[in-house]
Amino acid sequence: MMKQPAIRPARIRRDTVKARLIIFGILAALLILCSLFSEYLTPYDPYLQDLSNAKAAPSAQHIFGTDRYGRDMLSRVIVGSRTSIFSTLLLVAVITVIGTVIGVFCGWHGGKIDTVLMRISDMFLAFPGLVFALAVAGVLGGGLHNAIFALAAISWPKYARIARSQTLSQKETPYLRAARLSGSGTVKILAKHILPNIIGPILVTSMLDIGTMMMELAGLSFLGLGAKPPIAEWGSMMSENRALMTTVPWITMAPGLAIFVSVMIFNLLGDTVRDYADPRARQLCPGKAGFAKGKTGDGSNRRFEARHRGGR
DSSP states (O other): OOOOOTHHHHHHHHHHHHHHHHHHHHHHHHHHHHHHTGGGTOSSOTTOOOGGGTTOOOOSSOTTOBOTTOOBHHHHHHHHHHHHHHHHHHHHHHHHHHHHHHHHHHHHHOHHHHHHHHHHHHHHHHSOHHHHHHHHHHHHTOOHHHHHHHHHHHHHHHHHHHHHHHHHHHHTOHHHHHHHHTTOOHHHHIIIIIHHHHHHHHHHHHHHHHHHHHHHHHHHHHTTSSOOTTSOOHHHHHHHTGGGTTTOTHHHHHHHHHHHHHHHHHHHHHHHHHHHTOHHHHHHOGGGOHHHHHHHOHHHHHHHHHHHHHHO
């Protein structure tokens, strides 16, 4: 009997990862779209009070029941998705951009500025993240914007470290030396050669951070340092009704279930993106690693170096 080629199981695993990436990507896109158009998806006005129907149990009219003011919990959960999800995406985007810029700058220029900024990042990393965010948010006075600022202040060093290490590994490669010899300026080198080759690990890290940042942002709101009532936000909704958890548990279970489902979808998507960009998968199945190959830039770098050699 003929042996099956060793590459076949690798291709099967690669196809499985690709299918998971499509599925979880679609789920995440649907979640974002639903939060974007949440105002048009609510069966009731999420801010309309009906005290005669307060604390109603889940039913066909109110799937998640009503809160202490008679507001429909399903409508509030749907509307709250916009605040919770888009605040999280904004937070992740801010820390990704700030951390990447600082890391690339430190890795490229080095010197005293690199030393000072990296020591500052060490100071932030030395404190427990959520505890430090609580302190910053408490000093700033709470509120959704201050909660985002507090979490951004403690979360950028990780991205700075990744970007700096990736920049240092790319800095002395032959193709960058060729680019400098060809007369390319610093801005062109960073934008055209450094960033495209280091963006892969940074994007994977940001995808994995979405679920974590969503839980931390909800945690600050639950403790009263995030979004304030009557704004519909999942963490503040749980905090507002936590005293009723033993008597009418559906009021707190509804936003808690929304947080659980959203975090699970984004975490599974981040894990799948990480598996899809795994270098071992590229070695086993090189023909289907377009994203990962673009991340490392090996093929384009070799062509760039060969072209400059030919020019000399």
